[in-house]
């Protein structure tokens with residue numbers, strides 16, 4: 105099962121490598137990971153997307169808690185409504201000739217994606233949504249034009265309602 | 272505030288933390304610190320002969336006292352040489368602080384001479400690590416390292432200090448405040464009240480309960496409380512390898528070690544129990560055998576300071592996170608509150624257990640002309656008891672370790688020192704040196720194998736220099752006995768790479784250090800021989816006991832079975 109784990113931790117030397125090391129050391133899989141300092145520069149926030157049943161994720165969560173520099177850990181199954189999650193996608197596509205350029209533009213309008221860079225032969229598209237929608241958009245783009253390159257940010261998530269890592 | 276340079280601050284903060292002994296090895300990246308140590312009136316430094324030895328010494332010092340062991344080594348090879356010793360301490364949750372030199376901050380990342388990513392190399396085998404990026408980090412990081420190493424589930428912590436941060440020309444304020452606060456690190460001490468009540472209810476209800484103690488009882492200083500609870504409810508007590516010495520072996524309620532080479536009565540009692548009251552153990556694979564077949568009828572109460580150890584392998588019915596001593600004290604209070612008495616059926620349970628004991632699983636037959644290893648340990652233990660010597664015993668890893676765990680009767684916590692988690696051959700001798708430094712008036716015995724002893728025998732120089740009265744007993748069976756035993760049973764006696772041809776003459780070896788060595792080949796006077804050796808309190812002796820090559824450690828759990836799928840010693844009785 106797809107699970108999102110959010111971690112608030114001290115922004116110290118080796119902080120990220122400790123988290124990543126824990127996953128590899130214990131044979132847990134990281135599908136993707138995002139990390140950045142919070143508004144408080146001494147803290148970092150990491151979001152990890154992983155696969156595993158409830159008991160595996162509980163074990164990972166406990167091990168993460170145990171890391172000396174970790175302040176708080178929370179996990180959430182993606183099928184529940186408890187979390188807002190987004191991923192950012194950039195995709196560089198071949199866009200040659202008026203027809204193709206218009207078609208891509210229409211596609212972007214439908215998906216609420218943006219064209220963020222253009223050359224006479226290329227577009228860079230930007231799309232922000234859930235991973236599922238990102239997959240869908242990417243598929244639609246590939247049917248329309250030749251994809252040169254893609255990059256995805258990995259999931260970034262925040263809990264709905266009052267639940268907060270900072271409290 | 273007093274102004275001190277970085278190197279001075281290292282030494283001063285260690286002094287202020289009450290450190291009196293350090294084991295280490297110098298090199299270019301720590302020469303400033305060593306220069307300051309030269310003047311310290313409070314800290315005595317011992318120069319080991321290998322960095323692994325140095326950290327194992329600090330480990331033995333820590334295990335025998337409960338204090339934080341301290342080591343210091345240089346960057347690069349100095350640091351990498353400590354990895355096995357750090358992992359050993361990590362495996363058994365031993366509080367250590369290792370200070371490593373590092374190349375100057377401006378050289379980090381340039382593949383400078385003796386540069387290695389110490390934080391990276393040691394990360395999976397330490398509880399935490401610090402890199403001091405500026406001199407001002409030094410004192411606070413060392414204080415934090417001590418705090419982290421010695422609280423919660425204990426463990427080794429590395430403090431990496433670049434050469435330029437130790438710079439003698441740069442003086443800055445020395446902050447002598449001793450309180451440390453780390454907002455992300457708050458180990459749980461008190462057990463949850465509701466869980467304590469539930470645990471006591473189950474404990475009183477159980478008809479066939481057993482108490483299982485692990486290393487957490489020894490490291491958490493909880494032996495007295497364990498004894499009190501066991502006595503007040505008449506519970507049988509079983510120990511993991513690391514829990515040995517946490518409960519007095521001479522007490523009739525003690526059933527000995529469980530697990531892979533555990534005693535028949537210990538494993539049977541576990542398997543047939545309806546309640547396991549587990550304290551400070553992580554239900555390691557060597558203790559439980561196949562988890563899915565583990566103690567099918569037992570409700571499990573699991574007390575541990577490390578929440579990640581609870582329900583990691585065996586699922587706990589009543590988990591209690593907290594410090595062993597504190598939680599057991601809470602349980603004692605609750606027992607008093609409800610006027611807890613032994614279960615009415617406990618004697619029926621003891622009747623069953625006493626039948627298990629009738630198996631006499633440790634009995635062995637003597638062989639003509641060759642000493643049995645069991646005999647050596649049994650005799651040594653007996654002689655120690657008769658002489659009123661209560662030794663600290665360290666072991667290495669192998670058959671001799673298991674025989675010691677089975678046959679030596681330990682009465683007091685911290686007196687059995689062995690590598691359980693990592694299983695490190697080579698810990699025993701340097702750990703004995705560390706324990707002897709910490710307990711100069713006590714008897715310290717290292718029980719080793721002819722394989723293991725050669726892993727760190729360079730530390731004989733320390734014994735010579737400091738005239739340490741350590742006693743080393745080598746069970747010299749000419750082979751890597753434990754591995755060979757596998758080959759005998761599972762590999763059709765194909766003895767691949769387990770023959771130790773080329774061994775030195777151990778007596779002559781120690782004589783090269785002007786130390787005393789004797790060889791024993793005959794058990795006719797074993798007791799008298801051992802008495803004489805142990806009564807020579809002031810001198811080191813290496814005792815090379817030639818033992819049977821073919822003896823196997825029994826009982827032996829069959830892989831993937833339950834705790835009672837045991838091979839026994841019947842053919843050798």
Ligand SMILES: Cc1ncc(C[n+]2csc(CCOP(=O)(O)OP(=O)(O)O)c2C)c(N)n1
Pocket residue numbers: 667668669670671672694695696697719720721722723724746748750751752753754
């Ligand atoms: C550093 C290290 N290397 C290898 C092993 C694997 N190993 C476990 S027991 C053993 C044999 C030990 O032989 P010895 O010290 O002579 O003891 P014996 O079993 O004969 O009593 C070996 C090689 C280990 N535990 N540690």
